[in-house]
Amino acid sequence: MPNDTLSKYLFHWDKKPLPWEMRVRVAYYIAEALDHCNTENRKIYHDLNAYRVLFDEDGDPRLSAFGLMKNSRDGKSYSTNLAYTPPEFLRTGSVIPESVIYSYGTVLFDLLSGKHIPPSHALDLIRGKNVLLLMDSSLEGQYANDDAMKLVELASKCLQSEARDRGDIKFLLTAVAPFQKQKEVASHVLMGLPKNTVEVPTMLSPLGKACARMDLTAVHDILLKTGYKDEEGAENELSFQEWTQQVQDMLNTKKFGDIAFRDKDFKKAIEYYSELVAMMSGPSATVFGRRAFSYLMNGQAELALRDAMEAQVCLPEWPTAFYLQGLALSKLGMETDAQDMLNDGVAFDTKRHNVWRN
Template sequence: MGCECSKLSGCCWSSENDVSVPEERNEENEEKGETDDMPAFREYGIDTLRMATSGFSVENIVSEHGEKAPNVVYKGKLENQRKIAVKRFNRSAWPDSRQFLEEAKAVGQLRNNRLANLLGCCCEGDERLLVAEFMPNDTLAKHLFHWETQPMKWAMRLRVALHLAQALEYCTSKGRALYHDLNAYRIVFDDEGNPRLSCFGLMKNSRDGKSYSTNLAFTPPEYLRTGRVTPESVIYSFGTLLLDLLSGKHIPPSHALDLIRDRNIQMLTDSCLEGQFSNDDGTELVRLASRCLQYEPRERPNPKSLVAALIPLQKDTEVPSHELMGIQDGNAAIPLSPLGEACLRTDLTAIHEILEKLGYKDDEGAATELSFQMWTNQMQETLNSKKKGDGAFRHKDFKAASEFYTQFIDVGTMVSPTVHARRSLCYLMNDMPTEALSDALQAQAIHPIWHIAAYLQAAALFALGRESEAQAALKDGTDLESKRNANA
């Protein structure tokens, strides 16, 4: 999942401790129904999440503010190859561990394809972390305000509005109507380019209860009076998002309402959308935004009526979201490289040839560290172990190579993803796929964006008969290699 942190505020949460109520099924809800393949909510150990995020590596941070975000979001990958987003709170955010766990479990009961769903949490010692589905295609804010290749099309903006309204309708039907500080950073895009509402925003902040950014221009008027968030406050925030979608800018509601009253709609509309929609459609969206921004909460529509109003406005409904967004379909097959092909076939001889040719050129900074410490006898012995391992590996004596590499690794003075990759292949050659998988995972923990590590995980998983996980690892390796080549 991309970041859920507003540029205007720290990450904020939501939701009273409401009791879930059964959802009434109807035909409208079928399209936005609950997901079938989502695992049940669970508690994770901190070691599992540390491994999944490569030790909470800076390279894996996806928060818009990076390390400066008050609660940092990392991308990660579990051993079963499921991609996750991990939100790590600062130590003062949730002093009451029981309250954190109860709140996370309540949000974790939600399962819907309009949400980036909460998969679990971690509550060990002072650690408070949330684990959600990873959404690889950034936030609405990135695509709307900071686009690089093309502005978001009118049809896609309408789809975002509908999906968001459907997400709010689902949450309301489950007794979770509150969502604090709803904004363009809370909407993220999945593999296929479909917009989803981040589940992180359904968690309330137990420490101070703050619900909105300090930018008062975007805060519901009743919140300024009472300091409390209501379901109607969420609709007000939805109205500000409709303004974002219309204008391509973050316009204060008061200014937008003035433009609407003066019938100066052109000033409100993104010039990039010229010719993409009729006056009637534009007027209808403006009217809906105005209703959401009513000063009196009781005069605002509810999520169900928002969905009903937005469905007739949808355009190009048969066009996939990734096409409207101008991004690659995450589920589309990418041609395999020679290493990818070798791992798919579990052709260990071909994998060996490729690793041998690669050498150690992907061990970033390792050479400097090695030469710097060559003085010490212990270091010399460690380097000799590696040298002997490399010789055995070159001559295909994989049992001896794994023993020498183990001596190098066990000293622990230096880390080398390539050594772990080579020992992983040695284990595969000696029919030890479980140990091979462990080494491939360790190689990725050391070098989070190294495609070789993902490919070797695929080979080990194929050897273990874990076909679907192996295919996921193969895709991960292909994606990483494609990005690497694009940046080269």
């Protein structure tokens, strides 16, 4: 997601504020993404806020997958700011699907006001009929007052203290859909971004083909053959200058992990690679990649996705990291996101081959 988060464009803009049409589009896209999560039986999305909304290369808003990765059963990790936490979480320490509607209301107020206003303060402004004080002054002349009032009323409904009074995701989608009037205007234009002219290639590498057809046996074989060569020359390469006992322990742990991975003892591989990650001074993309695949084979797709993301942090343009994320997302039932990751892997594969060819 190369074009940053919604929070930057709402709260930290340095050129021009986000236009009304784009704010409405964001509201609709979030509702659409939540509806998709609901359809896939992922009804709890944690910490929905302006930092969770990202913009892709075309300027289209996307909902981060991070909100799906927290365990709602612990009842402890819903929000980092009590001023914006759903009332039921404060009362019982747990969240319910309607809690997501409450969080959507806070984001909708963010979009309307251009500020992060605590829900109680926003509701006080509405009750005092000071709606114009709530609206972002930079949007003056860009919207009809009736449209603004309807969206303010929708946000207010989302923030009702009783969960049963908030409506559901389908209600949100239906309520926001009529405001999607500017579909013919490209997102990159609304955000002032240059048009992305790079076409995603359709040719897949052997690893890409294996991931596309979910052939985990082939993926394992390719990861074995590739080894650690993709990290040659990287700062986090597994090479050590001082042969201390600590270094020898690390090399032994790596060796045992690689043997377990080769022998398809993925549970053991996870154990050894986890020890190695804790011992190393710098992370290794290959270790994270191998542990991600091991998690996949162990039926732990969320942990696999986490490690694949860590591998991408180590080597931002490493195709394998994107392919592994695609596999994990597919296992989690997020097929659209999985396809996006596959396409990104193809793009970086092609870029790499073009560099080698030149």
